[in-house]
Amino acid sequence: MRNILIVDDDQKIRTLLKTYLEKNQYSVTLAHNGASFFTEFNRSVDTLSLVILDVMLPDTDGFALCQAVRRRSNVPIIMLTASSDEADRVVGLELGADDYISKPHSPRELLARIKAIHRRTGMEAAAPPRYHRFGGFTIDTVERSVVDHIGTPVPLSGLDFQLLKYFIDHAGEILDRSVLCEATRGRDAGPFDRFLDVQISRLRLRFNDCGKQPWLIKTVRGAGYVFAASVISSHE
Incomplete structure (x- = not known):
């Protein structure tokens, strides 16, 4: 429909x-x-x-x-x-x-x-791919769920999922804070708005990406963030 x-x-x-x-x-x-x-x-x-x-x-x-x-x-x-x-x-x-x-x-x-x-x-x-796979994880955009390599669900809030999906759709691109805030909240971030930082920290925690050298979401100093994992998309 x-x-x-x-x-x-x-x-x-x-x-x-x-x-x-x-x-x-x-x-x-x-x-x-x-x-x-x-x-x-x-x-x-x-x-x-x-x-x-x-x-x-x-x-x-x-x-x-x-x-x-x-x-x-x-x-x-x-x-x-x-x-x-x-x-x-x-x-x-x-x-x-x-x-x-x-x-x-x-x-x-x-x-x-x-x-x-x-x-x-x-x-x-022109139906978009349903599944996106990266680093042993699989995201199902219809069920709005994520599982790891053995099928264990990764607990994500609605905003977490939304931010992750946006990163996946723009994998490899440097995304500044204003773009990410508008994508998840419909508006730009204010100068003291730490909402995005909290969201990204939470995503990193969910995917064990909290070390000094994150493998999933990398910070580009002075520019924003980039989703660094390789993504394979498919309909099944």
């Missing part, structure tokens, strides 16, 4: 679209502002087939969300706007949106646009 994340501050519109799309065999998750959008996006980014962004939101705007999504994912984006201004549509498309629909619109029109994007992008054939 294709999974769609919709953010719109109008409850009636959210409910209408969810009901209509679920009747057409889509799985739909809703958000009402930027903060709740990032919570849901971070939780389900690996399984999303489409994101629908309302331009006007109480705590941010769809353009900012579009930029944030594009920094992490190539998932298709449809933007909704009550404005008839052509400049808004151009800005959205330049920021990485795949389509634009003006309000008011019918659910039937939106469904047609969704189907067209899925046909064009071939989402059904």
Whole structure:
């Protein structure tokens, strides 16, 4: 089933679209502002087939969300706007949106646009690998679990798993603190924010990576962190 994340501050519109799309065999998750959008996006980014962004939101705007999504994912984006201004549509498309629909619109029109994007992008054939193996450990992205070489589960919190998956997806890349904080929390770290340090220390502890020469997550002084283990990904 294709999974769609919709953010719109109008409850009636959210409910209408969810009901209509679920009747057409889509799985739909809703958000009402930027903060709740990032919570849901971070939780389900690996399984999303489409994101629908309302331009006007109480705590941010769809353009900012579009930029944030594009920094992490190539998932298709449809933007909704009550404005008839052509400049808004151009800005959205330049920021990485795949389509634009003006309000008011019918659910039937939106469904047609969704189907067209899925046909064009071939989402059904682009399922990401389920398993990732590194250093004797295996991560299952469907079950959201990790086991060691003899099958013993590695206890991870939701945020631990999220950070680990992001590292795996960007293995070998130097990732700075702001990128990692946005990936796990939906916002940058403040100058005195030690949240990321605690998370990384906890991950290192779980994978016996706490020595002076860590094998898994290495610190790059003045630049950030790098996931140093080799990763083999597969569907089975």
